[in-house]
Amino acid sequence: MFLLVGCNKTSQNNKEDFFLAYDNLQTDNNTKERILDSLYGAYSQERNDSTTRKVFLKLASRYERLGLDIKYYNAVNKVQLWASEEKDTLDMARSLWYKGDFYENRQVFDSAFHYYSQSEKLYRLYQKDTLNWGRMLLYKAGTLYDTGIYTESETELIRAMNIFTKIEEKWLLYRANLLMGLNLEGLNEYEDALKYYKLALQQLTKLEKEGLLKDNLDNSYVTCYNNIGALYDKIGEYDNAKEYYDKGFSFTELKGNPKLHAMLLNNYAHSKMLSGDYSKEVDSLLSLSLKIRDSIGHEQGIIASKLRIGEYYLNTNDTVQALQTFTQAYSLSLENKSLLDVLRSLEFLAQNDKVNKAYYTNRYIIFRDSVREIERTTKNKFARISFETEQIKQENKELLEKNTLLLLLFFGSIVIIITTIRTYNLRLKNRKLRYKQKEQLSTEKIYELLLNEKAVEEEARTQERNRISRELHDGIVNRLFTTRLNLELLESGNDGLKNKLLDELKDTEKHIREVSHDLRNNLFSESKNFNKLVEELVARQKNPYNTKFEVIIDKLIEWNKVSDKQKVHTYRIIQEGLQNVNKYAQATKCFVFLLKRKNKIIIRIYDNGIGFDLQKTKRGLGFKIFEERANELNGELSIKSEKGKGTTIEVVYKKKKT
Numbered sequence: 213m214f215l216l217v218g219c220n221k222t223s224q225n226n227k228e229d230f231f232l233a234y235d236n237l238q239t240d241n242n243t244k245e246r247i248l249d250s251l252y253g254a255y256s257q258e259r260n261d262s263t264t265r266k267v268f269l270k271l272a273s274r275y276e277r278l279g280l281d282i283k284y285y286n287a288v289n290k291v292q293l294w295a296s297e298e299k300d301t302l303d304m305a306r307s308l309w310y311k312g313d314f315y316e317n318r319q320v321f322d323s324a325f326h327y328y329s330q331s332e333k334l335y336r337l338y339q340k341d342t343l344n345w346g347r348m349l350l351y352k353a354g355t356l357y358d359t360g361i362y363t364e365s366e367t368e369l370i371r372a373m374n375i376f377t378k379i380e381e382k383w384l385l386y387r388a389n390l391l392m393g394l395n396l397e398g399l400n401e402y403e404d405a406l407k408y409y410k411l412a413l414q415q416l417t418k419l420e421k422e423g424l425l426k427d428n429l430d431n432s433y434v435t436c437y438n439n440i441g442a443l444y445d446k447i448g449e450y451d452n453a454k455e456y457y458d459k460g461f462s463f464t465e466l467k468g469n470p471k472l473h474a475m476l477l478n479n480y481a482h483s484k485m486l487s488g489d490y491s492k493e494v495d496s497l498l499s500l501s502l503k504i505r506d507s508i509g510h511e512q513g514i515i516a517s518k519l520r521i522g523e524y525y526l527n528t529n530d531t532v533q534a535l536q537t538f539t540q541a542y543s544l545s546l547e548n549k550s551l552l553d554v555l556r557s558l559e560f561l562a563q564n565d566k567v568n569k570a571y572y573t574n575r576y577i578i579f580r581d582s583v584r585e586i587e588r589t590t591k592n593k594f595a596r597i598s599f600e601t602e603q604i605k606q607e608n609k610e611l612l613e614k615n616t617l618l619l620l621l622f623f624g625s626i627v628i629i630i631t632t633i634r635t636y637n638l639r640l641k642n643r644k645l646r647y648k649q650k651e652q653l654s655t656e657k658i659y660e661l662l663l664n665e666k667a668v669e670e671e672a673r674t675q676e677r678n679r680i681s682r683e684l685h686d687g688i689v690n691r692l693f694t695t696r697l698n699l700e701l702l703e704s705g706n707d708g709l710k711n712k713l714l715d716e717l718k719d720t721e722k723h724i725r726e727v728s729h730d731l732r733n734n735l736f737s738e739s740k741n742f743n744k745l746v747e748e749l750v751a752r753q754k755n756p757y758n759t760k761f762e763v764i765i766d767k768l769i770e771w772n773k774v775s776d777k778q779k780v781h782t783y784r785i786i787q788e789g790l791q792n793v794n795k796y797a798q799a800t801k802c803f804v805f806l807l808k809r810k811n812k813i814i815i816r817i818y819d820n821g822i823g824f825d826l827q828k829t830k831r832g833l834g835f836k837i838f839e840e841r842a843n844e845l846n847g848e849l850s851i852k853s854e855k856g857k858g859t860t861i862e863v864v865y866k867k868k869k870t
Contacts, residue, residue, distance in 0.1 A: 231270050241278050248274055252287065260294045265303045268294075272310055285314050302341065305334035309344070312351060325355040343384075346375035350388055353395075362395040369395070383424070386415035386432065393439060402447050409440045431469050434460045438476050441483065450487040457483060470504050474513055477501040482520050490527050498524055515544045515553045522560060535565050554579050742771045742779055746786060750804050755794040759819070763804040769813060774867045781841045782806075782815060788837050789817035789861050797821030797859065813867050820858040826851065838863070 234247060252271055258264045272287035288310040295303035312327035332348035335341050349372035356365035369392045376385040389412035396405035413436050420429055437460035444453035457480040460466070466473050481497035498521050505513035518541040525534035542557035558576040565572055743765050750763040771779065786804055793802050799821030807814040835851075838861065842849035847865030 231274075234274065244274075245278055245280060245283075248278075248280075248283070252283075256290070260298060262300060262303065265291045265294055265300070269306060269310065281314070281318075285311070288314070301334050301338050305331045305338070305341075305344070305348075308334070309348065309351075312348075316351070316355065319358070321355045321359045325352060328352045328355065342375055342379055343381060346372045346379075346381065347384060349375070350384060350391070353388075353391060357391060357395055357398070360398070362398040366392065366395045366399075382415050382419050382422075383428075386412050386419070389415060390436065390439070393443075397439075397443055397446075402443060406440065406443055409436055409443065412436050430463050430465045431472060434463055434466055434469075434472055434476065438472075438479060442479050445479070445483045445486055448486075450483055453483045454480075470508050471510055471513065474501045474504040474510070474517070477504070478513075478517055478520055482523075485520075485524060485527065490524065494524060511544065511548050512550065512553075515541050515548065515550060515557075518544070519553070519556055519560070526560075526564060531564065535561065538564070551579065742774075742783075745783065746804070746806065749783070749787060750790065753790050753794060753802075757798050757800070759793060759797070759799050759802050761790070761802050761804070763806075765806040766808045768808045769806060770867075774813070778813075778845055778865065778868065781845050782813070785815055785838060785841045785861075785863055786817065788841075793817070793819045793821065796824075799858065809864075811866055812864055815861075815863040817861045818858065823853045823855045823858050825855060826853055 230251065234244070237244065237247075248271055251267075255264055255267050255271075268287045268291045272284050272291075275281075275284040275287060288307050291303055292307035292311070294300075295307055308327045308331035312324045312331060315321070315324035315327065328348050328351045332345060332352060335345035335348055338345075349368050353365040353368035353372060356362075356368065369388050373385060373388045373392070375381075376388060389408045393405045393408035393412065396402075396408060413433075416429060416432055416436065437456040441453040441456035441460070444450070444456065457476065460476050461480075466476070477497050478501040481494045481501065484491075484494050484497075498517060502514065502517035502521065505517055518537050522534045522537035522541060525531070525537060538557055538560045542554065542561065545551075545553035545557055555576065558572050558579060562569060562572040562576050746765065747763050750761050753759070753761045774782075790802070790804070793799060797819045799819035802817070802819040805814065805816040805818070807816065838849055838851070842863045842865070845863065845865035847863050850862045850864075851859070852862075853859040
């Protein structure tokens with residue numbers, strides 16, 4: 213209750229007291245989590261300052277101890293956002309550092325490297341926190357080592373060690389020397405690796421004399437001795453290796469660190485095997501190492517133990533047990549996505565499993581190539597992150613310089629611009645007045661010319677329409693009329709044929725009269741109701757098949773925005789389509805659609821008649837008429853038909869007002 217009641221107090225001392233009280237609480241993790249959540253909520257309402265941001269970093273570290281990763285990340289992210297708002301370089305650097313730790317613990321090394329690089333850049337620019345600058349260089353080197361990029365890791369370590377040497381930071385210098393030894397060992401530079409391991413030991417000795425870091429010294433000594441022993445094994449100096457393993461076992465507190473204890477046991481047993489010792493003692497050491505690793509659930513260690521045990525069985529001629537153990541190691545490696553252990557397992561199996569040799573050899577080659585590709589891609593990714601981090605820094609520097617110059621130029625030019633604008637505006641006003649007068653005169657003349665041209669055009673169109681109408685009416689209609697009269701007077705033994713010819717002549721005469729009438733009265737002018745014309749056209753349709761004709765016209769079509777020419781072609785396409793239905797379709801239903809889609813008009817004529825095969829049917833006059841009309845409309849023609857399933861004719865064109 214003390215913690216929750218005290219949340220509203222804002223002094224730094226009180227905030228430190230909260231965390232001291234929290235750290236001394238004897239309670240379960242769920243209660244601790246609720247307390248941290250309460251603190252988080254309370255401090256979220258406080259002012260964004262360095263003290264509050266420090267509290268959130270402390271909250272993050274407590275969440276991490278409880279294994280609450282997401283809450284840890286959220287607290288760190290809040291610090292980053294707030295630090296960015298206040299342009300606090302140190303808090304921004306710390307938040308990036310914490311994010312790097314978040315991804316490092318999850319072995320997402322590229323993300324960890326990215327955040328460590330960002331943090332290192334800020335510490336480097338700040339130049340007042342050299343210790344953490346060196347620490348970030350060390351962490352970057354660690355992520356590079358973890359991904360097998362030894363040379364680049366070595367470069368970062370040299371920079372870090374120069375800093376630690378200047379400020380006499382012995383503990384971090386120990387860690388840097390130890391990591392340098394691991395890198396050089398990875399590069400097979402064993403002599404130099406041994407030198408750095410011994411330098412790491414020297415730093416531990418100095419720390420021990422100064423009475424510092426007592427809790428960490430024992431484990432650090434054992435780690436160094438283990439690494440030196442493993443190095444001597446690689447170069448075949450097994451007596452020297454045994455000497456350092458024995459030094460590691462001499463620490464009484466070793467069993468308090470089961471992971472380190474198991475590793476030392478496993479390596480010592482392997483060293484004895486390398487020297488030709490396959491006694492029961494070796495078997496016991498390997499079994500004890502595996503048992504410890506099983507008890508703490510150390511998957512990576514279990515794989516390492518099984519590989520060593522498999523080697524032991526091989527060398528004691530127990531091939532069946534060896535293959536079984538290697539297979540277990542292979543399965544565990546796959547589950548843990550430990551590619552290097554997968555390779556080692558497959559290598560043993562390919563060499564010793566005679567039955568499945570081809571299978572394991574093929575798998576080994578595939579995984580080896582995959583590992584190489586991953587290493588290459590990872591190396592490129594880390595190089596790109598480093599390059600981008602430095603590039604951003606350089607770009608920011610150049611941008612700052614450019615902005616400074618631009619500001620000077622801007623303020624220097626602003627006075628000149630204001631003076632120039634005032635003078636120019638006065639001149640511009642006078643010029644605009646003169647232009648406006650000229651523009652009005654020009655507009656009046658242009659408008660007058662357009663009116664005259666429109667009148668002449670309309671007169672010419674009317675005269676031509678009347679002339680064609682007269683020709684049709686006075687010439688062709690009269691001749692047809694005379695022919696019909698003569699045909700009626702003609703004596704014939706075939707009255708049926710005579711009557712049929714007379715009917716056709718009457719229809720032709722009627723059609724020509726309609727055309728003549730339409731031309732004279734401008735059938736498709738804006739004053740006419742085009743919808744009604746189409747509806748009347750469809751309503752007049754009749755044929756021997758009693759086809760039911762229907763028309764559907766979209767009410768949104770604005771025919772006053774469609775040119776007369778387009779109306780004519782639309783009407784004629786419908787007319788020709790209906791004529792085809794009457795002649796050929798044998799349909800019971802026919803639908804005519806006029807639809808609007810944005811600025812386009814769709815003509816669609818559908819019947820449920822007998823249809824035809826588009827590929828086999830010869831394209832006659834009807835097809836050509838549709839194509840010509842569609843071309844005149846600058847539209848797209850589509851004809852779909854299938855025997856027994858009817859026919860659909862569709863023309864799509866853009867409406868245009870002339």
